[in-house]
Amino acid sequence: MFKILAINPGSTSTKIGVFEDHTQLFEKVLRHSTEELAKYERVADQFEFRKAEILKALDENNIIIHSLSAVACRGGVTKPITGGTYLVTDEVCEFQRTTPYEHPANLAAIIGKRIADEVGINAYFVDSPMTYELNELASFSGHKEIKRPGRFHALNQKAIARQFAKDQGKKYDELNVIVCHLGGGISVGAHEKGLVVDVNDAGEEGAFTPERTGSLPVRHVIDLCFSGKYTHSEMKKFIQGNGGLNSYLGMNDCREIENRASYDPEARKVLEAMSYQVAKEIGANATVLNGQVDAIILTGGIAYSEMITNFIKERVSFIADVYIYPGEKELEALAEGAIRVLTNEETPKIVELYPKEEKTLVTV
Known part of the structure; x- marks a missing residue:
């Protein structure tokens, strides 16, 4: 059996869930007050605070992180990518920590990878909001200076x-x-x-x-x-x-x-x-x-x-x-993506966000 921690941060809350294979064992919405979040200049700066809140909630519900098989994270900002389950790498975390396109979802991979590293397992993000699979004709907007973005759920x-x-x-x-x-x-x-x-x-x-x-x-x-x-x-x-x-x-x-x-x-x-x-x-x-x-x-x-x-x-x-x-079944969807990888139903993808020759950010 596989045990998965799913993490889905929002602007003022963090949803977490723990799944054993396809069965949900635990779910909690961690609320973050305006006063708590006002201490942080950037969304990425909330990392340690939100991670501590997650670990506290798991501990209070007798969930041992060393029993986890993987961490499944909501996708954050990357370049446009195809759908599927992706390995959270150091490169992904660095990109989402430093990108000017701030969004609470960026915290998921950063937190997930830190927890996964402490346990010695992998973290994944699943069907990112940056998923872009439009066919070539669908990408035309009607003006050459504008490409249809196709952001969706x-x-x-x-x-x-x-x-x-x-x-x-x-x-x-x-x-x-x-x-x-x-x-x-x-x-x-x-x-x-x-x-x-x-x-x-x-x-x-x-x-x-x-x-x-x-x-x-x-x-x-x-x-x-x-x-x-x-x-x-x-x-x-x-x-x-x-x-x-x-x-x-x-x-x-x-x-x-x-x-x-x-x-x-x-x-x-x-x-x-x-x-x-x-x-x-x-x-x-x-x-x-x-x-x-x-x-x-x-x-x-x-x-x-x-x-x-x-x-x-x-x-x-x-x-x-x-x-x-x-x-919506977002926590379940995150867990299912990790399970598909753990059961070899799907091979995890790796996204490259920096050019190999230089360390400047790729424009999203």
Whole structure:
């Protein structure tokens, strides 16, 4: 049996879980107050603090780190890479410690490798947010100075696609599926034989979400930018934070909005409009797969909403059968990635982030 520690840092919390093979033994969300984090100038400086909190939680729950077989970490900033399970190397830790692109996810590998080194095991990161598998045609934006970034919920999308394949008695790389992650961000990906060959960028493309605008008419955005009404930072908040459901209804909790929709026709209409845009993304991805779609999968927190999933199903069920896997299984997905390596189902990859001749950072 293999015992895996999974680490998933967020901006004000760190989720950890311990798994024995495919069974979760322990899960905890470690909350970090604003005052605690304010002591640190950079996110990377939180490393020792968060590591100590993790070890304390494990000790309090009688989990001995020397019983671990591997540490599975959320992926942080690297250059764009294909999906899969990667070995956390000293190079990865150095890159994520020094990159100007700070994100709490960078802490996972740094903490995980330190714990793994103390035990004499390996640390891995799984289906990183930097996963980029778009086909060449999908990378075109419409202007040569802009390449479509394709940032999406790679960890959860791929985990759910693998789970669906397992449930069907097949392998992930045998199927063509469209996976919709429905949450604070919405990403709809075309999974072709194990690769996400097209997907909307969850930060600035596709359907609007609880707080994000998704795709907007570009000329109107340009006019707003130069109107004098908004600053640069306010425009960023305009599209991510003050957009979507929040813009139309002044609310961003889909559960509350669904309750409101039972008596407020406008709330119902806005939810249907968001679902309509998700359905359009699914239809577009069906063309990417040449109509050869084995299944459409709805996942993420919003997939708990029967109203929203029904709105979507009504429009896309003619393409393929729709399956619902609500919630996110990120800790489980991290552990499963490590287990695939430990059982020799998958060979861990190694990412090179520095040129061999010099020690300057590769531009991400």
